[in-house]
Amino acid sequence: MKSTTTSLILLLFSLLLFSCGKEEEASEANVKKIDLATLGQIEKSKLQLLKVNSKSKQVEELISGRVIAKNQTQLFAEVQGLILPNPITLKAGNKFRKGDKLISIDSREFSLNLKAQKSAFLNALTGIMPDLKSDYSDNFQAWLTYLENIDLEAPLAELPGAKSKPEQFFITSRGIYTSYFGLKAQEERLSKYTIYAPYNGIFTQSMIDVGGLVSPGQTLGTIISSDQFEIETGVSLKIGSQLKTGDKISFTSNEVSGSWIGTVIRIGGTVDAQTQNIPVYFSIAGQNILPGMYLRGQFSSANYEDVFVIPNVALDRDRSVLVLNENLIVSKVVEMVQVFQDSTLVRGLAENDQVILTQFVQPMVGKKVAL
Secondary structure, X not given: OHHHHHHHHHHHHHHHHHHHHHHHHHHHHHHHHHHHHHOOOEEHHHOOEEEOOOEEEEEEEEEEEEEXXXXXXXXXXXXXXXXXXXXXXXXXXXXXXXXXXXXXXXXXXXXXXXXXHHHHHHHHHHHOHHHHHHHOHHHHHHHHHHHHOOOOOOOOOOXXXXXXXXXXXXXXXXXXXXXXXXXXXXXXXXXOOEEEOOOOEEEEEEOOOOOOEEOOOOEEEEEEEOOOEEEEEEEOHHHHHHOOOOOEEEEEOOOOOOEEEEEEEEEOOOOOOOOOOEEEEEEEOOOOOOOOOEEEEEEEEEEEEEEEEEEHHHXXXXXXXXXXXXXXXXXXXXXXXXXXXXXXEEEOOOOOOEEEOOOOOOOOOOOEEEO
């Protein structure tokens, strides 16, 4: 009887210990579940969200470049002499029109020598007139008319053509052709004492002064066109393959109001080793354009359907983005269609997806968000 009582007591004690153990285990389980539910949980109001609205996108590529003058000319002296006064002052910044006299070099001595040589040519031509009249009478009148129209102040006209080989040999033997072409060469040299403007432009550099002596080969200054310009740009291989001569792009400036239409006139055939860009040149004209200023233009390179633009900060290295799916943060891999400077054009997000732009230090995939 005593043994039975002892056994009952031990059994009751064991049951009591087992019951207490179960209760303690259940309590611990409840604590872990609460910790898991609250650990890493953040409020939705603290998230920066971007709602997806997929649509077609016309991609505009930025093209920028520096304005340069279409024409830039360095002026050199081909003759020697003193610089004479000129209505257009030889100073940087002075403008001129096409055909204006830019530089005059004293040519009086050379001009007098040329007239003396023309007089000698006139005497030689006069001396052969009797022989021409007697031996080549059929062409005498042409030579006589030429002789009568010679003006020492004007350039020589073209010689009459010989009507026969004997006539040509006779004229040659008297040195007429030699004298004539020598004089034409001297007339051409005389024209180099005056430099005329080849286009509307402006002086950008002047290296001479009135009264100064210049010599052949000496640099006189630099001029550029003032109403015809080009834009020198460098574009990516992708844009370069799409552009063609004749394409037009609108350019603007951050400093000057207005816009200007640029037309592609040249596309380089080489790639810059450092920038991997292709040089492209646009012709441009209009008011308020100055050489050296930078202009920006937009080129429509492509049109994409069902795409979405997201900031680059939202894109992970594995080409995935964080999306809020109800109250859970999930990861979605997207297709990168085109990358811009601070954003990326992607495809693969569903309509009305909420992309998370907030940055996290720790991985957040699978974390719950308190709504």
